[in-house]
Amino acid sequence: MSSRSSRFKTFVWGHRGSAQVLPENTIPSLRFAVDHQLDGVEFDVQLTRDQVVVLLHDATLERTTSGSGWVGDYDWSFVRTLLTRGPDGQLSDIPIPRLEEVLEALTHAVLCIEYKNGPRYYPNLVEKTLDIVRHYHAQDRVMVSSFDQFALVDSARLAPDIPRAVAWGMGRMIEPWSVARSARASWVHVHQNTVPDDDLRHIKESGLNVAVWGLESRASAAQLRTEYVDAVFVDDPAWAEVLRR
Numbered sequence: 001m002s003s004r005s006s007r008f009k010t011f012v013w014g015h016r017g018s019a020q021v022l023p024e025n026t027i028p029s030l031r032f033a034v035d036h037q038l039d040g041v042e043f044d045v046q047l048t049r050d051q052v053v054v055l056l057h058d059a060t061l062e063r064t065t066s067g068s069g070w071v072g073d074y075d076w077s078f079v080r081t082l083l084t085r086g087p088d089g090q091l092s093d094i095p096i097p098r099l100e101e102v103l104e105a106l107t108h109a110v111l112c113i114e115y116k117n118g119p120r121y122y123p124n125l126v127e128k129t130l131d132i133v134r135h136y137h138a139q140d141r142v143m144v145s146s147f148d149q150f151a152l153v154d155s156a157r158l159a160p161d162i163p164r165a166v167a168w169g170m171g172r173m174i175e176p177w178s179v180a181r182s183a184r185a186s187w188v189h190v191h192q193n194t195v196p197d198d199d200l201r202h203i204k205e206s207g208l209n210v211a212v213w214g215l216e217s218r219a220s221a222a223q224l225r226t227e228y229v230d231a232v233f234v235d236d237p238a239w240a241e242v243l244r245r
Contacts, residue, residue, distance in 0.1 A: 011231035012240045013112055014041040015213060016057060020235040023084035024064060025055040026094045027105050036237035040110035042145075045099055045129055047122040052076035053099040053129055059120045066091055072120055099129065103136040110141045114167065115155070117148035126154045133162070145189055152183035165189045165211065177206035189213055189233075192224065200228035218242060 014033025016024035022032055030041045044057045049072055061067035065082045067074075076098070084094045102111075113133075115125055133142050144155050145165035152164050165187035166180045173179065176188050176199070188203050191214040203210055211231035215221050221234060222242040232243055 011039040011110075011211070012243055013211070013231060013233045014038045014237060015233035015235045016043055017041055018235065018237055020087050021237070023086050023092050023094050025057055025096075026084050027097050027102060028094055030102065030106060030109070033237050034106060034109045036240075038234070038237050038240060039231075040112060041106070042112035042114065042233060043102070044114045044116040045125065046071050046116045046120075047125050047128065048072065048074055048076045048079050050075040050077075051124060051128060052079075053125070053132060054079060055097050055099065055102065057116065059116070059118075065096060070120060072122065099132050100136070103132065103138055108141070110143075111138070112143045112145055112165070115144060115146040115148060115151040117146060117151050121148075126151050127158060130155065130159045130162070133159075143187065145187070149179055149183055152185055156184040160184070163187065168195065177203055177208060180206070180208055187211060187230075192220070197225075197228070204228050215239065 017026065017029030018032040022029040025043045033041045043055050045053050046056050048054055056071055058064060060070055064085050067082045071079060079096055082096055083091050084096060086092050113129060117125060133139060139162055143163045143165060145167050146152050147167045147169060152166065155164055164183055164185040166176060166183060166185050167189045168176055169191055180188055187209045189211045192212050193214060200210060209230040210228055211233060212224060212229050213233035215234060218239045221239040234240055
């Protein structure tokens with residue numbers, strides 16, 4: 001996928017849906033971002049013990065749900081009974097969704113699906129996720145990303161037609177452009193406070209696209225330097241206004 005292609009132009013993504021507005025990684029949170037005209041939505045996937053692909057950011061349940069412990073220690077029959085927490089930490093009446101439910105609810109939205117491998121590793125996460133994406137014929141509106149480089153290599157092997165993004169969090173990475181080439185990725189997703197301009201420039205000069213995450217407020221969105229940036233992740237759709245001026 002080349003820079004600013006017809007499939008993924010300069011984007012504003014809803015980070016975990018609308019994480020500062022509604023419980024993150026839930027269908028209402030994703031819909032809120034889509035309804036407020038964001039270009040796409042991003043969310044995280046993990047596996048339950050019985051191999052159901054669910055939307056959840058943390059490997060453990062405490063921060064975002066009414067449960068506790070590792071999500072991979074429980075079957076879907078239990079996980080489906082949990083309630084999610086909003087950005088204020090209060091419990092809502094919104095459940096954790098399966099990936100199938102998201103694809104049924106958002107039939108036209110562009111999606112960035114992050115394989116959440118780590119600190120627990122799910123050997124079948126990539127394969128299960130891609131099987132569901134194919135079942136719903138959603139390949140043309142999906143990008144996958146991960147901090148786990150092996151997950152991206154597996155994804156390239158199993159679904160070379162679905163674009164991939166190397167996620168780069170806190171801390172330096174040696175030659176992310178080389179990592180991206182190894183995974184046949186076309187994007188690098190970087191934290192706004194981590195990556196120096198020299199590395200951003202090198203990423204762009206390597207023919208890769210750059211998306212920035214880690215914005216904390218409308219003010220940080222307004223201050224973001226976008227000369228090397230092709231896409232931005234926002235936790236509140238209202239922040240998009242300052243990015244589109």
